[in-house]
Amino acid sequence: MQVVQQNYSYNVLIKRVKENEKSSENDFVSLPVDTVSNLLIGDVVEQLNRIPDKSISVVVTSPPYWNLRDYEVENQIGKEKSPQEYVEKMIKVGDEILRILRDDGAYFLNVGDSYVDKNLQMIPSRIAIGMQNRGWLLRNQIIWYKPDHMPSPVKTRFSNTYEPVFLFTKNDWEKKVRFDIDAIRIPHKTQGAIQKPKGDAYNGKFRGNEKNIGASPGARMSVSEEKYTLKRKKELPLNIICDYLRSWREKRKIGVQEIDKILRYKHTAGHWFRKDAGGSLPSPDDWLKLKKILNFDAQYDKEMTETKLVLQVVQNHPNGKNPGDLWRINTAKTGYEHFAVFPEEIPMMAIKSCCPPEGIVLDPFAGSGTTGKVAKELKRKSILIELQSDFVKIIKKRCGEIKIM
Numbered sequence: 285m286q287v288v289q290q291n292y293s294y295n296v297l298i299k300r301v302k303e304n305e306k307s308s309e310n311d312f313v314s315l316p317v318d319t320v321s322n323l324l325i326g327d328v329v330e331q332l333n334r335i336p337d338k339s340i341s342v343v344v345t346s347p348p349y350w351n352l353r354d355y356e357v358e359n360q361i362g363k364e365k366s367p368q369e370y371v372e373k374m375i376k377v378g379d380e381i382l383r384i385l386r387d388d389g390a391y392f393l394n395v396g397d398s399y400v401d402k403n404l405q406m407i408p409s410r411i412a413i414g415m416q417n418r419g420w421l422l423r424n425q426i427i428w429y430k431p432d433h434m435p436s437p438v439k440t441r442f443s444n445t446y447e448p449v450f451l452f453t454k455n456d457w458e459k460k461v462r463f464d465i466d467a468i469r470i471p472h473k474t475q476g477a478i479q480k481p482k483g484d485a486y487n488g489k490f491r492g493n494e495k496n497i498g499a500s501p502g503a504r505m506s507v508s509e510e511k512y513t514l515k516r517k518k519e520l521p522l523n524i525i526c527d528y529l530r531s532w533r534e535k536r537k538i539g540v541q542e543i544d545k546i547l548r549y550k551h552t553a554g555h556w557f558r559k560d561a562g563g564s565l566p567s568p569d570d571w572l573k574l575k576k577i578l579n580f581d582a583q584y585d586k587e588m589t590e591t592k593l594v595l596q597v598v599q600n601h602p603n604g605k606n607p608g609d610l611w612r613i614n615t616a617k618t619g620y621e622h623f624a625v626f627p628e629e630i631p632m633m634a635i636k637s638c639c640p641p642e643g644i645v646l647d648p649f650a651g652s653g654t655t656g657k658v659a660k661e662l663k664r665k666s667i668l669i670e671l672q673s674d675f676v677k678i679i680k681k682r683c684g685e686i687k688i689m
Contacts (some may be wrong), residue, residue, distance in 0.1 A: 288449045312336045313689045315644060316665040321615055321656035321683045323676065324669045327359050328648050331669045332380035334689075340384045340667070341462070341643030344634040344655055346394040346626050347374065350407055357672050367398065367405040375414040375531065377648065382419065384646070388462035391420075391452040394428065394630060402440075408448045415452060424451040425611050426629065432614045449611070449630060451523075467636040469604030516568070517590045524586065525566075530557055532580040553675040607633070616654070626654035636660050653679030660684070 313334045316322045325332040348355065348362030350370040355362075361377075364370040374395070381391055397409045415420055426449040436443035454460075533543075543553040547570070555564045556574070566574055571588045574580075611633070614627040631654060635645055643664060647655035650668035652675065659666035660683060668686075669681065680686050 286684070295435050313335055315339055316667060316687070319660045319663055319665060321653070321660065321666045321668050321679070321686045323650070323656075323679060323686050323688045324667065325673055325688065326669075326674065327671060328361065328377055329380055332377070332384065332648060335646070335667065337383055338386050339644060340381075340646045341386055341389050342392070342634055343381050343385065343389070343646045343648065344392040344631045345647045345649045346630075346651070347377075347649040349396040350398050350405075352398065360671060364442045367400065367407050367410070369567060370382075371407060371410045371414060374411045377416060378411075378415045378452075379418060379422065381646075381648070385454065386643075387454055388460040389454070390423075390462070390634070392449055392630070392638075393452065394447060394449045394626075396447050397444075408450070412448075412450050419454075421454065422450060423453050426451065426609045429610060429612050430615055432610055434615075462638055462640065464637055465606060467601055468607055468633055469601065470607050471598045471604045475674075485506055506559055512593045512595050513593045514586065514591050515599045517592050518587045520565070520584065522563050522565060524560050525588070526557060526563060528580070528584060529574070529578070532578040533557065536578050538577065543574070543577060547573055547581040566629040617667070625652045628658050629653040631658040632662070634663055635659060639664055650679060651675060653682045656683040656686070 310335060311459075313322070313324065313336075315336065324334060343392040348360065350364065352362060352368055354360075361373055362370065364373065378391070385391060393411070395411060397407050398405050412422055412425070427446050428449050429446045431535055433443070433445045533540075540554045540557060544550060547553065555562060556566050557563075558569075566588070568589045568591055571585075575585070611629070613627050613629045616627040631645075631647075635658060639645055639659075639662075641663065645655060645659040645664050646669075647666070648669040650656065650670040653668060656666045656679065657670045669675070670679065676686075676688070
């Protein structure tokens with residue numbers, strides 16, 4: 285699989301999309317003003333062209349999968365001659381979504397895979413890589429595991445029990461992020477083990493695990509089911525140690541890069557000679573190595589090398605934990621006349637985490653209207669696009685009142 289290269293910046297891509305754009309502002313639909321779902325019926329790209337630039341907060345959708353089902357509708361996505369044609373169509377849809385998405389918006393895409401001559405086509409991955417090459421940032425590949433997955437008759441491979449849900453954002457995500465983790469936290473099942481106050485020394489035995497003890501929190505491990513870390517008995521002020529090391533480095537006339545080279549580090553030693561927020565104290569091991577290089581006196585050797593074991597305090601977040609990128613969600617069970625109803629939990633997570641109260645949610649492959657239903661329950665405005673007019677009755681039944689544009 286080819287390595288992804290960001291060939292297009294966000295601004296360059298938007299410029300190219302607008303050059304190809306045929307719609308004028310007069311062709312745009314009016315945006316929803318309340319939680320009544322607005323429904324656009326027709327070809328997905330044509331209908332996306334009717335939506336104004338940077339107007340959508342969250343897109344969450346699951347398009348028809350390639351070669352899975354024939355809806356017997358002209359221009360349907362999913363009946364292309366090859367997986368690559370399907371991938372290219374989905375990337376084209378992504379180009380339009382990039383135009384209409386707000387700078388702080390997010391695009392959640394669930395898509396399944398297919399086999400050709402018993403060969404898995406990696407369609408979701410192809411789409412993701414293609415979109416990255418078109419200017420998108422892939423923030424997560426979420427695994428939607430289906431505990432109630434359909435039994436599989438295959439006997440020559442493992443059965444398929446999950447589908448990916450990709451989280452895409454624009455290239456300026458770090459500057460304009462909108463992700464409300466507190467809205468989707470999962471309550472802790474237990475309060476966790478009772479922890480001793482931070483700073484209490486661990487006075488037990490290592491039981492032969494001395495080699496695993498580290499000087500940083502990343503090197504913590506468990507001894508008799510207790511978490512601990514190795515810390516100095518006394519912490520000296522950073523500015524004092526920094527001045528001390530600087531003076532000895534000047535005496536020895538040795539540069540920071542040379543120290544890094546001797547220690548086989550990269551951009552590490554420089555932090556020991558800084559007093560600002562980027563400065564840090566050498567670990568006990570690094571102090572002894574520095575002593576050999578700079579040949580300084582023993583003024584601070586005791587304080588910098590004497591250590592103790594301290595129990596690590598682990599406190600659960602009061603609102604729960606991050607749900608992570610493995611979602612255990614059963615397939616939707618419904619009596620509606622639709623082949624593949626989207627489970628409500630997926631748009632629920634997407635909307636809660638990435639759509640502000642005043643934002644607009646879009647599902648360009650509305651199907652049975654699950655996204656619109658969830659958006660309404662969460663008091664968000666929504667726009668739905670659906671090619672098949674036959675599904676309007678189902679959407680209306682699930683979403684209540686709808687407005688056909």
